[in-house]
Amino acid sequence: MAIALEQASGKAPLMVWHKDSEIPDVDLIVVPGGFSYGDYLRAGAMAAHSPVLRSLKEKAAKGTPVMGVCNGFQVLTETGLLPGVLMRNAGLKFICRNVGLKVETSQSLFTGGYEDGQILSIPVAHNDGNYFAGNETLDRIEQNGQVAFRYVDENGETSAAGNPNGSARNIAGVFNKDKTVLGFMPHPENAIDPAVGNTDGRGLFDGLVRALS
Amino acid sequence: MKATVHVTLKNGVLDPQGKAIEHALGALGFGGVNQVRQGKFLELDLGETDAEKARAQVTDMCEKLLANTVIENYTVEIED
Numbered sequence: 408m409a410i411a412l413e414q415a416s417g418k419a420p421l422m423v424w425h426k427d428s429e430i431p432d433v434d435l436i437v438v439p440g441g442f443s444y445g446d447y448l449r450a451g452a453m454a455a456h457s458p459v460l461r462s463l464k465e466k467a468a469k470g471t472p473v474m475g476v477c478n479g480f481q482v483l484t485e486t487g488l489l490p491g492v493l494m495r496n497a498g499l500k501f502i503c504r505n506v507g508l509k510v511e512t513s514q515s516l517f518t519g520g521y522e523d524g525q526i527l528s529i530p531v532a533h534n535d536g537n538y539f540a541g542n543e544t545l546d547r548i549e550q551n552g553q554v555a556f557r558y559v560d561e562n563g564e565t566s567a568a569g570n571p572n573g574s575a576r577n578i579a580g581v582f583n584k585d586k587t588v589l590g591f592m593p594h595p596e597n598a599i600d601p602a603v604g605n606t607d608g609r610g611l612f613d614g615l616v617r618a619l620s
Numbered sequence: 621m622k623a624t625v626h627v628t629l630k631n632g633v634l635d636p637q638g639k640a641i642e643h644a645l646g647a648l649g650f651g652g653v654n655q656v657r658q659g660k661f662l663e664l665d666l667g668e669t670d671a672e673k674a675r676a677q678v679t680d681m682c683e684k685l686l687a688n689t690v691i692e693n694y695t696v697e698i699e700d
Binding site: 448449452456485491492494495496497498499537539540541573 | 633634636637640660684685686688690691
């Protein structure tokens with residue numbers, strides 16, 4: 408993640424430790440994936456109460472953009488910054504492969520590097536990526552345009568076949584109401600180098616840099 | 621005093637782990653199991669001696685950490 412951010416922005420990101428109580432003033436806060444904090448109780452539940460997350464919540468409330476990827480998405484839902492929750496994959500297996508991903512909107516800080524409806528191929532690597540929220544919440548976030556990405560099949564359709572983990576309405580990523588916080592399961596930072604597959608993830612980082620410059 | 625907490629998935633929330641257990645029971649020859657729902661059981665040893673205060677404290681713990689109320693229900697029992 409740090410490499411992807413540095414490649415796109417030309418600046419090395421500051422790193423903060425989970426015990427840090429203060430995040431410095433920055434343009435963007437990223438909560439990366441990787442289960443480094445353990446997944447005891449529920450995915451992201453412990454990390455959501457770590458000291459650094461208090462500072463993150465304060466910054467998010469003041470409008471600092473926040474992006475959570477994979478375990479970072481799980482952490483952001485557990486803090487309540489994003490709606491819904493990530494449950495165990497419907498097939499009960501860890502999934503590590505590229506998935507079809509549709510960009511629902513280019514109208515955000517995070518997705519401006521893509522076209523509306525653009526189909527990407529981005530890797531996922533998760534055990535708990537099954538997005539769930541009550542029907543009322545799902546209706547509300549769809550009406551508010553808070554769905555950022557959906558899983559799609561090889562024809563670009565949001566079908567059951569294109570849904571790797573059982574996510575409600577094929578949702579792979581959601582914004583908060585103001586679209587200043589984004590969380591999603593796939594790993595765009597692992598799709599920035601042709602040597603390891605494709606570069607479909609670059610649009611996200613390039614778009615972010617343009618939006619925040 | 622002791623508190624016991626049961627955390628269970630809400631009705632309507634799919635439980636693939638419970639489903640897998642249900643199938644495994646069937647494969648072992650246990651017939652007639654219509655449904656399995658799995659959850660969590662936690663035992664807490666508390667310094668608090670007032671049962672009502674202990675209940676309030678554990679309920680707060682459930683709301684903040686032990687359960688995710690988007691998908692889970694919880695029950696709290698307090699014992700001396």
